[in-house]
Amino acid sequence: MIRTEEMLLNVGPQHPSTHGVFRLVLKIDGEIITEARPVIGYLHRGTEKLAEDLQYTQIIPYTDRMDYLAAMTNNYVLCHAVETMMDLEIPERAEYLRIITMELGRIASHLVWWGTYLLDLGATSPFLYAFREREMIINMLNEISGGRLTFNYMRVGGVKWDAPEGWIEKVREFIPYMREQLKGYDQLVTGNEIFMNRVKGVGTYTKEDALNYSLSGANLRCTGIKWDLRKEEPYSIYDRFDFDVCIRDGGDAWARYHVRLSEIGESLKILEQAVEQFPSEGAVLGKVPKVIKPPKGEAFVRIESPRGEIGCYIASEGKKEPYRLKFRRPSFYNLQILPKLLVGQNMANLIAILGAIDIVLGEVDG
Amino acid sequence: MMEGLLAAEASWLNFGIFFLLAVVLLFVVLGFVTYAILAERKVMGFMQLRYGPNQVGGRFGLLQTVADVLKLLIKEDTIPKLADRPLFILAPVIAFTPAFMVLAVIPFTDKFYFADIGVGLLYYIAISGLTTIGIVTGGWASNNKYALMGGMRAAAQMISYEIPLVMSVIGIILLTGSLNLNDIVEAQKNGWFIIWQPIAFIVFLIAAVAELNRVPFDLPEAESELVAGFHVEYSGFRWAFFMLAEYVYMFAMASLITVIFLGGWLPLPFLGFIPGAVWFALKFTVVIFILIWFRVTFPRIRADQLMEFGWKVLLPVALANIFLTAILKELLNIF
């Protein structure tokens, strides 16, 4: 009889595949994980506490830095919350610009996920192909907002800038191009047997687990639950667009992969319609008081970010600064299921499972 | 010339000549490694819509690897405090030496070879197996958990893939009736073994990629899982030695594939006026390109699937190939 003993392995915070400063304390038996304890907080900047001393406009740049891969949705959730409290009217053109930029951000975010996930699984090329398309999106967003990642684009009551000349055309041209590239992605990765073997049946959970762990976004839809806030509780002008909610039944990494890739297609559909319906003129910033002071009270709004449901709770005392600001950050909630999924898996699956959850550490730590 | 030398009596002069030739070969191989790394980075870059190195040494980055090696040589040589010091120092040597030793039996052309051993193929496979010990030693001596896991993976992988590797060439040995690599090349005059033994070729190629620890079988150093695998604690020239061993193996393995499947220095029909060395270089380059091409395209296979694939797919296929070859040889009697 060979005497074996469990080994404590520290994965991260500096590990190539933890997507930032995320740490996992693993107990492993050979390569099999018997216990996993995630340690977070290395990127905690106290956004919520800082916000209590900031005016609402000043908080917007901070939201850029939470989910830095899809900063537009973060911008939006804060503005949306304040607008809900103040009951503001948003100009049509601003709504369209918001939708277009948010959907572009969603595509960019899913592209980063696709590239980095394949990078985790050992394939180097998809990352660069994904970044080719992402770079085009980033350039477009840079042109409209002046920032490549931290857009600081939305304002309470509208958006900061109108679309520059020819920008809408660029988006229109991008849509068929992106569809073409998606086919290439399928050709390169989706049918690859090695890839299929690595993700099929890995990190599987049931519908009940998904609901109990409060998962959202692709992590929820991969179990077959049709829940997308853009459809269920249409905010902004999402009710004007015709698109499908992508679901799969497997509940494994393979299903999540498909949900995310087909979501890019759905976002392109929304973009196509939004560009078509885009009003030719109009203001981009509504009538907003010079100093934004939401009335006393509280509000909670939630929207669908690329990673799941992002919520924003504001408690106001009628002052320039919020009394309390709280974000429901989807990455943080989605990460909770990780220890459960890891038990009994090996090191290679650890990467495949963690990657498929799609966390952004800026959002997990807040 | 080589034939005469090999048949000559043992003397200090002959020893000197062989020593000199070996040194020349070493430099040729080092030159190859320098430019193989560059070629790999260039091809990878081009396939990934980048240019690859293009700053050091002109537009094509011709001196990039030289600069990298220079940097590695002057880097601080770190040895972890709790490492097993003698083994830690010894491991890169154990890993590198067999890589260079196997080159002795490769016939580059019908005139240019260093040894004409009867069991050339067996020698190659036996010696190349020794590198595993170096890798496991390095992984263990580092006193690092990632390195240990990388070392264990390397041991498991190299041992399991050596078996299909050997089994797949048995078909060729049956057809040739010799383990001598020169004879194997000569036997391909009526057609390369890639045509007579396609199954063996596929099995051999897969097993060879696994032996080389290259994508999709790069588990021992799987960057995204084990950070750097068995060489995680190595730096400077010790690390360079591991890398050197890896690329010298790439040279040796590509040469071996050329010799046993692609007809070595033999020309294509009607193109006999081109010298054999050119033919060898051409075929060799194609094999290297395929290895790089694999690296660009594929994700990494998982450890348990790797084992399953090796034992449950490759080995039975290789065994079946032996039977098939034996039956065909008996029935058709072509050789």
Add this chain to the structure above:
Amino acid sequence: MLGLAKGLTYTLKNLTRKKLTYDYPHEPLPLPDRFRGIQKFYPEKCIVCNQCANICPTDCIQLTGKKHPDPNKRGKIIETYDINFEICILCDLCTEVCPTEAVIMTNNFELAEYSRDELFKDLVWLDENDENLRKVNKA
């Protein structure tokens, strides 16, 4: 095997495609006009209204003013104006609130320095930072 072959053809096709690398340090990056780079400051335009310092989310702007030297004129003129680029996040809010466009964004973004002290930019430095200015500063 089919999937593997498909992937191989995809990468092979890309071998000859146009490369996307920016020749960055040799050629400046093409940036849109709206790009938010290091601020340019016009001391003569500043009316010392303090709005930029107030709106700054990271409190990186410090300014002091003094009485106008010409006794006939009212108002203040700027004396010192410092931006601490260790904490500035280039959010554009200072230029958004500036009533006289005395502080505007440029397209310069290269801020690497050998010492942290050098990231503390004063009025003179910000005034001399007058290349690649942003043309449209107000939406």
